[in-house]
Amino acid sequence: MLLTLGVALRAVAFALPPALLAAAVLRWRFPGRFVLHALVHLPLVLPPVVTGWLLLLVFGVNGPVGAWLQRAFGLRLAFTESGAALACAVMVFPLMVRAMRLSLDAIDPALEQAARTLGAGPLDRFVSITLPLAAPGILTASVLGYTASLGEFGAVITFAASIPGQTRTLPLAIYAALETPDGEAVAARLAALSVLLALAGLGLAELFARRR
Amino acid sequence: MLRVRLDHRFAGASLAIAFEAPTPGVVALFGPSGAGKSSLLQAVAGLLRADRVEVELDGAALHALAPERRRIGYVFQDGRLFPHLSARANLRYGLVRAPAGSIGFDAVVQLLGLAGLLDRRPVTLSGGERQRVAIGRALLAQPRLLLMDEPLSALDQARRDEVLPYLARLRATLRLPILYASHALDEVARLADTLVLIEAGRVCAAGPVGEVAGRADLALAAREDAVGVLRGRVARHDAGRRLTELACGADIVRVPLIDLPPGAPVRLLVPAREVILALDEPRAVSVNNVLRAAVLAVVAEGRAHAALVSLAVGGGTLLARVTLDAAGRLGLQAGAPVLALVKSMSVELGQD
Numbered sequence: 343m344l345l346t347l348g349v350a351l352r353a354v355a356f357a358l359p360p361a362l363l364a365a366a367v368l369r370w371r372f373p374g375r376f377v378l379h380a381l382v383h384l385p386l387v388l389p390p391v392v393t394g395w396l397l398l399l400v401f402g403v404n405g406p407v408g409a410w411l412q413r414a415f416g417l418r419l420a421f422t423e424s425g426a427a428l429a430c431a432v433m434v435f436p437l438m439v440r441a442m443r444l445s446l447d448a449i450d451p452a453l454e455q456a457a458r459t460l461g462a463g464p465l466d467r468f469v470s471i472t473l474p475l476a477a478p479g480i481l482t483a484s485v486l487g488y489t490a491s492l493g494e495f496g497a498v499i500t501f502a503a504s505i506p507g508q509t510r511t512l513p514l515a516i517y518a519a520l521e522t523p524d525g526e527a528v529a530a531r532l533a534a535l536s537v538l539l540a541l542a543g544l545g546l547a548e549l550f551a552r553r554r
Numbered sequence: 555m556l557r558v559r560l561d562h563r564f565a566g567a568s569l570a571i572a573f574e575a576p577t578p579g580v581v582a583l584f585g586p587s588g589a590g591k592s593s594l595l596q597a598v599a600g601l602l603r604a605d606r607v608e609v610e611l612d613g614a615a616l617h618a619l620a621p622e623r624r625r626i627g628y629v630f631q632d633g634r635l636f637p638h639l640s641a642r643a644n645l646r647y648g649l650v651r652a653p654a655g656s657i658g659f660d661a662v663v664q665l666l667g668l669a670g671l672l673d674r675r676p677v678t679l680s681g682g683e684r685q686r687v688a689i690g691r692a693l694l695a696q697p698r699l700l701l702m703d704e705p706l707s708a709l710d711q712a713r714r715d716e717v718l719p720y721l722a723r724l725r726a727t728l729r730l731p732i733l734y735a736s737h738a739l740d741e742v743a744r745l746a747d748t749l750v751l752i753e754a755g756r757v758c759a760a761g762p763v764g765e766v767a768g769r770a771d772l773a774l775a776a777r778e779d780a781v782g783v784l785r786g787r788v789a790r791h792d793a794g795r796r797l798t799e800l801a802c803g804a805d806i807v808r809v810p811l812i813d814l815p816p817g818a819p820v821r822l823l824v825p826a827r828e829v830i831l832a833l834d835e836p837r838a839v840s841v842n843n844v845l846r847a848a849v850l851a852v853v854a855e856g857r858a859h860a861a862l863v864s865l866a867v868g869g870g871t872l873l874a875r876v877t878l879d880a881a882g883r884l885g886l887q888a889g890a891p892v893l894a895l896v897k898s899m900s901v902e903l904g905q906d
Binding site: 474 | 634
């Protein structure tokens with residue numbers, strides 16, 4: 343249970359900065375925008391198992407990035423808790439980008455123009471005007487990402503497996519419980535927990551959205 | 555000297571605007587909505603990427619700089635205050651990003667009457683208050699040039715009357731070149747030093763405000779509320795007669811006592827329909843001002859059965875709107891001498 347929450351928290355922490363960057367960059371028209379757009383949304387449309395397998399290819403012990411991480415930092419992602427978080431992060435990334443873009447697009451570009459005439463450069467404008475105005479949307483996106491991370495199954499089990507105490511997150515645990523004879527009671531308890539978590543997440547998102 | 559030149563093509567419209575004006579001073583861009591005033595201002599600020607734009611201010615080529623480095627203040631029609639910041643933080647936004655300059659925070663707060671608004675959020679401010687904060691914010695960025703895009707047009711009459719005096723004060727206090735776009739004649743007549751008339755993306759007349767406003771052949775003069783603009787100084791106060799004498803060139807114009815010291819520059823707005831023309835000096839009339847004038851031009855306004863007469867007087871150009879019948883009886887034509895009778899009560903005064 344705590345493991346699941348921790349994995350989800352790290353997933354959001356992994357996904358937040360690149361998602362914000364992608365959402366900010368996708369506001370501008372530039373050659374290759376479509377490619378980036380497609381890349382961002384890939385995890386949303388691919389079967390999660392495929393995403394997990396691709397992660398395994400790239401970040402696995404023998405994958406190009408995975409081998410380098412292992413050599414340089416002694417860091418192993420595949421079949422570890424961090425790996426589970428990475429898999430969740432990749433899966434919720436497109437959701438977060440979409441939610442953030444909605445809030446960024448809602449900001450009147452006229453305000454950034456006004457900031458420009460007042461002497462603010464591009465980064466300055468983003469930090470002083472865009473970011474604070476989009477803050478509620480970014481929070482909402484994070485809560486959404488967190489809630490979705492809690493339920494991630496396919497990519498996690500493919501990339502990180504289902505190792506009790508390490509990578510067995512709530513949905514994996516429910517699945518495992520259902521696989522064992524007489525596991526229904528355990529599964530029911532876990533399922534109830536998962537409903538509670540989801541409701542809490544949705545409530546939180548609603549709260550932030552209303553504060554805006 | 556401020557030199558501006560813009561060439562730009564939109565889908566279905568094109569702009570080709572060029573003018574120059576002395577600095578400091580208020581250059582009013584006057585024209586109907588859609589004439590290209592806003593596009594011109596946006597191009598000057600660098601917010602619109604024009605095909606070709608040149609802005610030269612006292613020899614400095616501002617168009618060569620990135621918009622955020624031009625130090626051109628911009629007061630937008632809709633204010634555009636930052637909603638997440640207090641009025642104070644809005645005012646300071648440009649100030650902290652600008653090099654130290656001569657326009658101080660307290661001075662602006664006082665000039666625009668903002669003291670009571672500083673801790674409030676933009677959503678809680680009225681339209682007029684918001685616009686005043688927007689003007690203050692632009693001023694505090696220490697601009698070399700200030701652009702104002704119809705800053706009063708989003709306000710109702712009462713709010714306009716509230717903000718207009720602040721603009722007049724600002725104009726008198728800060729020696730700052732200002733480009734002021736408007737389609738309201740009274741604002742332009744009160745504030746402008748140079749008037750640039752824009753129609754359908756072209757300049758149709760440009761020059762000192764008195765000259766352009768007084769030309770009977772322009773669309774400006776054809777308006778119901780056409781005014782002549784004279785500029786002068788307070789000559790002396792005649793407390794006994796309760797009149798103030800204003801020197802406009804060689805002419806003296808008497809108006810009801812005003813509260814300005816002798817020597818103070820003033821601007822006189824004389825509505826065209828209030829000017830009476832005569833050939834002989836009238837006796838025993840209430841009119842206080844009889845100005846010797848020469849007719850510059852007579853333009854018949856067929857539909858109104860009226861004639862608009864442009865008059866050279868000592869201090870500039872006046873307009874008189876009379877009936878076609880009167881124009882015929884007096885034999886008004888270019889070059890003819892005539893007397894212009896101006897009621898003291900019809901002169902609108904402003905500090906210049």
